[in-house]
Amino acid sequence: MLVELSIRNFAIIKSVTVSFQRGLNILTGETGAGKSIIIDALGLLLGGRASADFVRYGETRAEVEGLFELLHPALAVCESVGVQVEQDGMLVVRRDISNQGKSIIRLNGQLVTLAMLRELGPWLVTVHGQHDTHMLMQSDKHINWLDAYGESALGAAKAEYTKLYTAFRKTKQDLERMARNERELVQRIDLLEYQLNEIESAQLSPGEDDKLQQQRKKWMNIEKVYSSMQDAYRSLYGDQKGMDWLGHAMGELERVVGYDEQLGPILESVQSAYYQIEDVVHQLRHLSYQMDFEPAQLAEVESRLDQIQSLKRKYGKSVDDILEYAATIQDELDDMHHYKDRLGQVQARLTELAADLAVEALELSVIRQECAQKLAVEIEQQLKELHMERARFAIDVRQTPDEDGVEIEGIKRQVDANGMDQIEFLISPNPGEPLRPLAKIASGGELSRVMLAIKAILAGTDQVETLIFDEVDTGVSGRAAQAIAEKLARVAGQRQVLCITHLPQVASMADAHFLIRKEMSDHETMTLVTRLSDDERVIELARMLSGAEVTTKTEEHAREMIELGRERKTAT
Incomplete structure (x- = not known):
């Protein structure tokens, strides 16, 4: 409240x-x-x-x-x-x-x-305004009023139908998209096969671009590297060079180490340094012999890097990215090559869902028709209390044939999120007149009373x-x-x-x-x-009765209306 x-x-x-x-x-x-x-x-x-x-x-x-x-x-x-x-x-x-x-x-x-x-x-709070009355003029909204009235009876069946309809609609859209895009699919297969062939032809290996960059850097600076290696080698090996002096120091320490035990660790360090430098000299000599540079080698590296760079512009920032993309399109191609199999599976799934949907739609329709009959009777009773004593009210529950619809009881019918039913409120305000669509014949006052009748009925089931x-x-x-x-x-x-x-x-x-x-x-x-x-109410009602000028008579009339209102509320 x-x-x-x-x-x-x-x-x-x-x-x-x-x-x-x-x-x-x-x-x-x-x-x-x-x-x-x-x-x-x-x-x-x-x-x-x-x-x-x-x-x-x-x-x-x-x-x-x-x-x-x-x-x-x-x-x-x-x-x-x-x-x-x-x-x-x-x-x-x-x-x-x-x-x-x-x-x-x-x-x-x-x-x-x-x-x-x-x-x-x-x-x-539930708000009922003139917009609701306008909605009565829209027959496609009538199903909402009926389903709100029959929510307790319709709830389980409608929930099951909604779940199936959602799956049915999605599967139907998938099937339509697959059929519509078949030509695009063939074009996509051609494109992916070309891309995959281009990548596979390159015979890339993981991390190859990084290795080639290092190799390119080395070949481009080969003369500087070789010269420095030779200078380092000559500084360490030869008469009066680094190893010669280390050997001399090691010999001198070996002669006197027996006289002073503190020289032992120093000798070991010098020996270790000598043997490490000796190993370095061997490695420098070996690398120098291997550095047989040919310009064609650098050209090959440059060409390979150009090829990889071209692939990078299309498929990824690195060789690893390119190889990952190749794996992705291979998977996509595998799926595409099984297109017909998947198309058949989707068609079979749609047929299965359509059969289940037909059962649920029929059950929902049966319950809805029962609710429609009860609601029509209750609305008629409410209208009698609203001084439409001789009005007749009915709710038309019908189905629309549709060649593209779902087969229900041997007939293909149109279905939507609410089921297979189209609902329309019918009324005959006066005796002798046939039932006709509410939206076409009801006056503004009649629409207001029909709306209030519906609201009064729904208020009994509403928990607000x-x-x-x-x-x-x-x-x-x-x-x-x-x-x-x-x-x-x-x-x-x-x-x-x-x-x-x-x-x-x-x-x-x-x-x-x-x-x-x-x-x-x-x-x-x-x-x-x-x-x-109470006194102010009398004045306001008198204004509502007479307009701008309030007279003694309108005040008396207003006071009488308030008293009668109290009596009627007590009686009800």
């Missing part, structure tokens, strides 16, 4: 706090006073899209805050999104919007995402505590208006109802009546919301 709504700097609202109660909460006011703004602000608390346009002119941010008393389903959703709710079941939903359009959302002071709020919103009716009584007057007022009062006996109305008959049934008015000065315009006392 919505306990309190606080709005600051939102559109033309500077600061408004409204406390609601159980039962029927009526909101009235002149056209343009800001009634829709209240609904827009509440919509933000249910996960509506934020906009910088919501922020009052000259302010930096708008704030909307609602205090809700939660029932079990909403409590469970809060727990699922990680929001803590105290034992009293109270939840504060706050939405701050900056003049840059940025939005901050808090649940009981805890920051949450918009996705989390949207998951919770449908369990807090708060319902908002935004001018659902449009186009209605007289006895029909009184019937709508009594219907709303009955719904409010089970739920908290907030209703925006222009009908005095509806306003007279209020458990709490709020006046929304616009106050203007030279500098600003503000929307104000005031809960009316």
Whole structure:
């Protein structure tokens, strides 16, 4: 239940706090006073899209805050999104919007995402507005009303059908794509085979490019390397060279080491150095003999590197990348060469899914037809209570043949995400007239009453505590208006109802009546919301009855309507 709504700097609202109660909460006011703004602000608390346009002119941010008393389903959703709710079941939903359009959302002071709020919103409040009445004019939306009514009976069957339909649709799309792309597939095979042949012909080895770069660097500096090697060799080997002097030092130490034991380690170091240098000399000599350079060798390295560089531009940054790409396209080619096998598998899978889908679609249709009959009877009864006593109502459940559809009971039928059924509401408002599509013959007042009848029925199965009716009584007057007022009062006996109305008959049934008015000065315009006392209610109803001029007679009429409203609510 919505306990309190606080709005600051939102559109033309500077600061408004409204406390609601159980039962029927009526909101009235002149056209343009800001009634829709209240609904827009509440919509933000249910996960509506934020906009910088919501922020009052000259302010930096708008704030909307609602205090809700939660029932079990909403409590469970809060727990699922990680929001803590105290034992009293109270939840504060706050939405701050900056003049840059940025939005901050808090649940009981805890920051949450918009996705989390949207998951919770449908369990807090259900809003029924003129948009819903417009949806009645769209026959393709009628199935949504029927399925909402029959959710408990349809739920399991529809869930199973939806799972199968999702798999069926994906498999069908895969098959269509495979057939559509067969020519592209052949072209792709040709391209990949050319690329693979080009890579394999190069006979690359892992790390080859790095090795060739080192070799190229060596060949390009071969003269400098050879000269330095020779200088190093001559510095170490020969008369009066490094090894000669090391040998002389080693001999001198060997003659005297027996006289001083401290010379032992020094001798060992000199011996070790001598033998290491001797090994180095042998290696330098050996490498010098091997350095038989031919310019053709460098040319071969350069050519190979050019070949590899050309492949790199096409297939990867290194030889290893090129080889990895070759392995990838080899796998892709293997898959492509098994295309016909895979095509057959997909076709077989689609046939299997179509058979299963047909079974589920038929089961769903049978249950839906049973629900349609029950809903039509209940709507007729509701219409009788709304002064359409002789109206007949029916729900047409039909299937459409489709050569490209799914075979169900020997006939190929069109299927979609909702099953194989097309649903359309039919009505005969007057005796002697045949049942015809609701969208084609119903007047605005009749549509409003049909919508209210559906909402009243759905309210009995809905687990949401708060319902908002935004001018659902449009186009209605007289006895029909009184019937709508009594219907709303009955719904409010089970739920908290907030209703925006222009009908005095509806306003007279209020458990709490709020006046929304616009106050203007030279500098600003503000929307104000005031809960009316009994005497103020009389004045407001008199205004609604007579327009701008309120007379003693209209006041008496208004007072009488309020008294009759109390009596009717007590009687129901």
